[in-house]
Structures are given as structure tokens and as C-alpha cells.
Amino acid sequence: MKKKTVNAMEVARLAKVSQSTVSRVFTPGSNVSEKTKKRVLEIAKELGYRPNALARGLIMNKTNIVGLAMRDIANPFYHEVLGKFTKGLRKRGYHVLFMYTENDEIQQEEITQFLEYSVEGVIVTDAYLSSKVVSQLHENNIPVVLFNRYSKDVPCYSVSCDNYAAAQQIAEYLYEQGYRNMAFISGRINTSTSQDRQRGFCDALQQKGLVPIIEEGDYTYERAYEATMTLLRREQKPDAIFGANDITALGALDAAKSMGLSVPGDLGIVGFDNIQMASWPSHELTTWEQPVDEMIEWAIDTLLNEMKRTNVEPASKLVSGRLIERRTTRKKM
Amino acid sequence: MKKKTVNAMEVARLAKVSQSTVSRVFTPGSNVSEKTKKRVLEIAKELGYRPNALARGLIMNKTNIVGLAMRDIANPFYHEVLGKFTKGLRKRGYHVLFMYTENDEIQQEEITQFLEYSVEGVIVTDAYLSSKVVSQLHENNIPVVLFNRYSKDVPCYSVSCDNYAAAQQIAEYLYEQGYRNMAFISGRINTSTSQDRQRGFCDALQQKGLVPIIEEGDYTYERAYEATMTLLRREQKPDAIFGANDITALGALDAAKSMGLSVPGDLGIVGFDNIQMASWPSHELTTWEQPVDEMIEWAIDTLLNEMKRTNVEPASKLVSGRLIERRTTRKKM
DNA sequence: CTGAAAGCGCTTACAG
DNA sequence: CTGAAAGCGCTTACAG
Numbered sequence: 001m002k003k004k005t006v007n008a009m010e011v012a013r014l015a016k017v018s019q020s021t022v023s024r025v026f027t028p029g030s031n032v033s034e035k036t037k038k039r040v041l042e043i044a045k046e047l048g049y050r051p052n053a054l055a056r057g058l059i060m061n062k063t064n065i066v067g068l069a070m071r072d073i074a075n076p077f078y079h080e081v082l083g084k085f086t087k088g089l090r091k092r093g094y095h096v097l098f099m100y101t102e103n104d105e106i107q108q109e110e111i112t113q114f115l116e117y118s119v120e121g122v123i124v125t126d127a128y129l130s131s132k133v134v135s136q137l138h139e140n141n142i143p144v145v146l147f148n149r150y151s152k153d154v155p156c157y158s159v160s161c162d163n164y165a166a167a168q169q170i171a172e173y174l175y176e177q178g179y180r181n182m183a184f185i186s187g188r189i190n191t192s193t194s195q196d197r198q199r200g201f202c203d204a205l206q207q208k209g210l211v212p213i214i215e216e217g218d219y220t221y222e223r224a225y226e227a228t229m230t231l232l233r234r235e236q237k238p239d240a241i242f243g244a245n246d247i248t249a250l251g252a253l254d255a256a257k258s259m260g261l262s263v264p265g266d267l268g269i270v271g272f273d274n275i276q277m278a279s280w281p282s283h284e285l286t287t288w289e290q291p292v293d294e295m296i297e298w299a300i301d302t303l304l305n306e307m308k309r310t311n312v313e314p315a316s317k318l319v320s321g322r323l324i325e326r327r328t329t330r331k332k333m
Numbered sequence: 334m335k336k337k338t339v340n341a342m343e344v345a346r347l348a349k350v351s352q353s354t355v356s357r358v359f360t361p362g363s364n365v366s367e368k369t370k371k372r373v374l375e376i377a378k379e380l381g382y383r384p385n386a387l388a389r390g391l392i393m394n395k396t397n398i399v400g401l402a403m404r405d406i407a408n409p410f411y412h413e414v415l416g417k418f419t420k421g422l423r424k425r426g427y428h429v430l431f432m433y434t435e436n437d438e439i440q441q442e443e444i445t446q447f448l449e450y451s452v453e454g455v456i457v458t459d460a461y462l463s464s465k466v467v468s469q470l471h472e473n474n475i476p477v478v479l480f481n482r483y484s485k486d487v488p489c490y491s492v493s494c495d496n497y498a499a500a501q502q503i504a505e506y507l508y509e510q511g512y513r514n515m516a517f518i519s520g521r522i523n524t525s526t527s528q529d530r531q532r533g534f535c536d537a538l539q540q541k542g543l544v545p546i547i548e549e550g551d552y553t554y555e556r557a558y559e560a561t562m563t564l565l566r567r568e569q570k571p572d573a574i575f576g577a578n579d580i581t582a583l584g585a586l587d588a589a590k591s592m593g594l595s596v597p598g599d600l601g602i603v604g605f606d607n608i609q610m611a612s613w614p615s616h617e618l619t620t621w622e623q624p625v626d627e628m629i630e631w632a633i634d635t636l637l638n639e640m641k642r643t644n645v646e647p648a649s650k651l652v653s654g655r656l657i658e659r660r661t662t663r664k665k666m
Numbered sequence: 667c668t669g670a671a672a673g674c675g676c677t678t679a680c681a682g
Numbered sequence: 683c684t685g686a687a688a689g690c691g692c693t694t695a696c697a698g
Contacts, residue, residue: 053449055675079412086433098431100419116386254615282587388691
């Protein structure tokens with residue numbers, strides 16, 4: 001009993017109109033008399049007819065699909081981001097073809113999939129694109145926006161926090177609270193995000209005649225925990241740690257606690273992202289809040305705007321955010 | 334400079350073959366001579382031609398798209414699940430149309446979207462489907478599998494942990510460790526998952542002549558924190574808490590700590606899911622590990638199998654999992 | 667092994 | 683306001 005899916009022709013037959021008319025009924029703004037419209041809608045409902053979005057996409061050259069690629073990483077921040085993108089796009093009538101990628105850089109193969117499915121735009125979070133891939137996308141008139149990343153070499157839209165400036169402010173904040181011996185635990189070092197946070201932090205401290213200790217991390221809790229242990233075993237222990245993201249800071253926090261240090265007394269800790277967990281009573285993490293909603297709105301609007309044009313002129317957007325003071329840093333008296 | 338996307342016809346012209354032949358070159362298993370194949374492939378590459386998956390889907394009645402609907406909730410467990418589904422499906426040549434839903438029950442509208450995009454199957458995680466929606470799906474020969482939920486009334490595939498049995502074992506484990514005054518903090522009470530965990534827990538304790546205190550939660554940290562505070566302010570405090578998921582247990586853990594209680598001495602705590610965070614040194618949460626990989630494999634295999642047939646005979650699968658003993662429960666001497 | 671033709675389910679000038 | 687027809691980019695019998 002292979003059931004044929006009901007199509008416009010069938011509805012047309014029963015409603016005694018042409019298939020064109022059925023199509024018009026389902027095309028907002030088309031010219032159809034109220035009477036016919038009502039009859040067609042009735043029959044359609046009876047038959048369970050729904051226009052086929054793929055066929056429509058084929059003829060209109062408009063699929064209403066956006067490709068979203070995300071790096072495979074256990075960071076709640078990106079889970080939140082994914083949710084907001086999905087909901088924001090849906091509100092505007094778009095759907096998400098989702099791709100999880102295992103590499104730092106989106107692979108050719110993954111973009112090919114997007115192209116085959118005629119996505120109208122691509123959003124990439126927490127990963128890079130080679131310029132080769134970007135130009136392939138551009139040749140097909142498909143705009144891309146990088147979320148939380150940017151690249152100087154590759155011409156495409158990007159939105160991220162002004163990590164450099166934020167890190168500077170974090171350095172100054174820590175300095176003001178009296179910390180003098182600071183350390184930075186990085187994220188994956190090939191990410192612009194981590195690099196900028198590190199540069200901003202170091203540059204601001206240099207102004208004060210200070211040089212932070214740098215320990216390499218990779219945005220994970222486990223690595224940050226280890227890095228902190230290393231830091232705390234040094235002769236000259238740091239009195240404050242800035243972690244490249246909240247997960248890193250939480251790793252540092254737990255490592256400090258396990259060493260019997262008091263936070264923020266012995267050690268101040270600052271994160272970045274302001275994920276939900278940061279506000280949990282057991283953490284109360286001081287951190288930097290990224291204006292995620294604003295970033296996502298900008299990313300979506302930019303993408304949708306570009307989809308309507310044909311030539312693409314990349315731009316970057318930097319947003320600022322703000323420091324959220326909680327209890328892992330001491331307060332200046 | 335609106336660039337027309339290159340199609341099979343164009344490749345055919347340059348390769349001096351028919352469009353059918355071009356199509357065959359891109360259809361594995363088709364009859365094409367090596368020589369023609371090579372030439373066509375060359376031209377195709379030059380032109381950047383890729384077959385249009387949507388057109389192919391239209392004619393073959395096979396889109397290779399699966400709809401995945403997930404409830405909007407900040408639980409890392411489901412982030413992990415999403416990643417594994419996406420990767421598992423991709424490995425088998427399928428793509429994910431992703432939908433975030435705000436309601437406990439998937440809405441008609443959301444399923445309609447899936448239908449319009451001709452998904453071949455639907456996966457629903459952390460949410461329900463009304464029987465009306467399910468039968469609509471079945472009429473269209475689209476199989477559904479519920480992940481981590483099941484429903485007695487609605488005939489569709491489902492896979493979940495044997496929550497009842499697991500909760501029984503947890504109760505017995507706590508009993509063996511000497512706890513006698515137990516409490517359960519539930520998840521959203523209209524979920525089968527939470528109901529079964531509660532029933533299993535209560536039933537097993539009843540066998541021992543015990544009745545646990547029940548406090549309502551909703552799977553969130555914040556709610557669990559409050560619930561625990563309520564529990565710990567009782568005259569007769571519980572000496573162990575079983576949380577409906579890990580996030581709940583972590584909320585309980587932090588609440589206990591904030592009250593100055595020692596865990597597991599004064600209070601034992603057990604969660605459910607074994608999310609990554611459960612193993613963090615600051616938590617070391619005793620919990621139940623669901624065999625997520627197995628569940629996902631089963632869900633995918635079942636879905637893909639059903640997609641090949643036309644009649645759908647729903648079945649449920651229960652998997653077991655195992656207790657992970659960590660440091661939020663005391664060890665029997 | 668290859669080509670001409672029909673058809674998947676739709677939209678949209680064009681003509682009336 | 684409505685219908686007949688062409689066409690979106692593909693696959694697949696059918697015939698050779």
C-alpha cells in the first residue's frame with residue numbers, strides 16, 4: 001500500500017480548477033477569488049495536501065534552507081548559540097541544515113553537502129573556513145558568516161566579541177582589585193578568539209609593567225585543570241588566573257580548590273562567556289558576558305540581507321559585552 | 334552578474350554527451366564507459382558542477398533528510414545526543430534538518446515543516462508527540478522514533494533507558510550503603526522518564542518498608558537547588574537524594590554544600606545520565622550511565638530500516654546502563 | 667554503452 | 683480571475 005503523496009494536480013481535479021490555481025492559493029499575494037480559494041483550501045485540507053517545499057525551491061531557486069556548521073565540542077555556550085540561531089532563523093521562515101564538524105577548519109566535503117542541498121547561506125560557529133572554500137561559496141552566491149571567529153585572510157562576514165578590548169578590561173579590573181601576578185590559560189592557540197584575548201590581556205598588563213604567565217589550554221575543563229595545577233606548583237604562584245572561556249575558568253577554580261587555596265583570597269579567577277553554569281552558587285564565577293543575542297541577530301540579518309543581493313562585500317562586526325562581577329575575584333576595599 | 338548555477342545540461346554540452354549520460358556518471362552503479370566517465374568528470378570539475386540534491390530528491394522520492402526535533406533545554410546531555418545523531422546519520426549519508434521546539438509536545442506546525450521538506454524520518458528527543466501528529470506522519474509513511482521518551486498511547490518507535498529498573502537499582506544501592514531516609518527530586522512530572530524513575534525508586538524502597546520524600550523539580554539546576562533547600566529545612570532531613578538527572582543532582586549537591594552539609598557523609602546524592610560534568614573533580618557525582626551510543630545506534634538503524642518499508646509497526650526498546658560509583662555516595666564499610 | 671523523452675511537484679509569464 | 687504551457691534540475695525506463 002505505497003501511498004502516493006497527494007500533489008497539487010490531485011487537489012485541482014477535485015476542486016475543478018487548474019493546477020495553476022491551486023498553486024496560487026498557496027502563494028501569498030497571488031490573484032485568486034475568495035470563493036475559489038475557499039474551495040481549494042477545503043479540498044486541500046481534506047486530502048492533507050501541503051505544497052512540496054523542495055519542488056518550490058527548485059523552481060523558485062529559493063530553498064529557505066541555511067546551513068549551520070558547528071565544531072564538535074562540549075561547550076554549553078555553543079549549545080545555547082545553536083538554539084538561538086535555530087529559533088531566530090525559523091522566526092524568519094528559514095530552516096537549518098545542521099552539520100557537526102570534527103575539525104578546526106570546515107572541510108571541503110562538508111561545504112559540498114551544503115551546496116548540493118542548495119542552502120542559501122552558511123553560518124559557521126567555532127571553526128574556520130579556508131579561503132578556497134569561501135571563494136567556492138561566493139562563486140555560488142552563498143554568503144557566509146563566521147560566528148565568534150574572524151579571519152584576516154578570508155573575505156567573509158564575521159561577528160565576534162571585541163576580545164582584545166575585553167581582555168584589556170579584564171586585566172585592568174584584576175589590577176585594580178590588587179592582583180599583581182597574573183596568568184592566562186589559553187584556548188586552542190590557533191583560534192583568533194584565544195589569540196586576541198591573550199594579546200589584550202598581555203598588552204594591558206605590560207602598560208603596568210607586568211608580564212603574565214601563559215599556560216596553554218584548549219578550552220576544555222580537563223586541560224585547564226592540569227594547566228592550573230602546573231601553575232600552582234610554580235615557585236612564583238600566580239595570584240589571579242584569566243581563563244580563555246568559562247569552562248577553562250571552572251577547571252582552574254576546581255584545581256585551586258583541590259589544592260586548598262581560597263578563591264578569591266589566594267587566587268582570583270575570571271572566565272569568558274557567562275554561560276549559565278557560571279552563575280551557579282558553587283561557582284559564582286566572575287566573567288565576561290558576550291552579547292550573544294545581539295551577535296546572533298546581526299549574523300542572521302547580515303546573512304539574510306546578503307542573500308538578496310548578488311555581490312558580497314564582507315564586513316566584520318565587533319561587539320563589546322561587559323564584565324560580570326561575581327565571587328571568584330576579590331573586591332577592592 | 335547573477336551567475337546561473339551550472340547544471341547537468343551544460344556539462345553534457347561541453348562533454349559532447351547527453352544529459353542522461355552526465356546523470357549516469359553521478360549515479361553510482363550506472364552503466365557508463367570508463368572513457369566517457371572520465372571526460373565528463375573532468376568537465377564537471379572544471380565547471381564546478383555538483384548534482385542538485387533537491388532535484389534528485391524530487392524525482393527519486395528520496396531526500397536523504399531526517400528531521401530532528403529537540404526540546405529547548407539547557408542540558409548538556411542533549412547537546413551530546415544531538416552531536417551523535419548528526420554524526421551517525423551523516424556517516425550513513427543522511428542530513429539533519431534541525432528544529433528546536435519550545436513545548437513539551439511537538440507542535441503540529443513543526444511537523445508540517447518537516448513534511449513540506451519531505452524528510453524521510455523524524456527523531457524526537459526530550460519531547461512528546463500527540464497521536465494525531467504521529468498518525469499524520471504515518472499516513473505519509475514517515476517513521477518516527479522517540480529518544481529518551483516513550484508513550485503508551487502513541488504508536489511509534491521509542492528508545493529509552495529502563496528507567497524503572499535503573500531507579501530500583503539506585504534505591505537498592507543507596508539502601509546497601511546504609512541510607513535510610515531518602516528523597517527523590519523529580520524532573521518535569523509529565524515526562525515518562527521522570528515518572529518511571531520515581532516509580533522504580535519508590536517501589537524498591539517500599540519493599541524495604543521505606544517511603545521516600547518526593548519533591549517536584551523540572552530537570553533544572555535552579556529548581557533542584559530550591560527543592561533541596563526545602564528538603565534540608567525539614568524536621569526530618571533526608572540522608573540521601575536521588576535527582577531525576579545529573580543537573581538536578583548537581584543542584585542538590587551545591588545546595589547541600591551551601592548548608593554546610595558534608596557529602597556523602599551527611600547526605601548521599603545520585604544523579605542520572607553521567608554527563609561529562611559529573612566526573613569533574615569538584616562534583617565526582619555518583620550517577621547512572623545511560624548507554625547513549627547504543628541508544629542512538631538503535632534509533633538510527635530502526636529509522637533507516639523503517640524508511641525502506643511501507644508499513645510501520647512500532648516497537649519500544651529499553652536499554653539498561655549501569656551505576657557509576659563516585660564520591661557523592663558513601664561506601665559500605 | 668548511450669540518447670530522446672517522460673515525469674517528479676511545483677511557479678509564473680502569457681493570453682484570455 | 684483563471685488555464686495551458688514551459689521550465690527548475692534531475693532520474694530512469696525504453697529503444698537502439
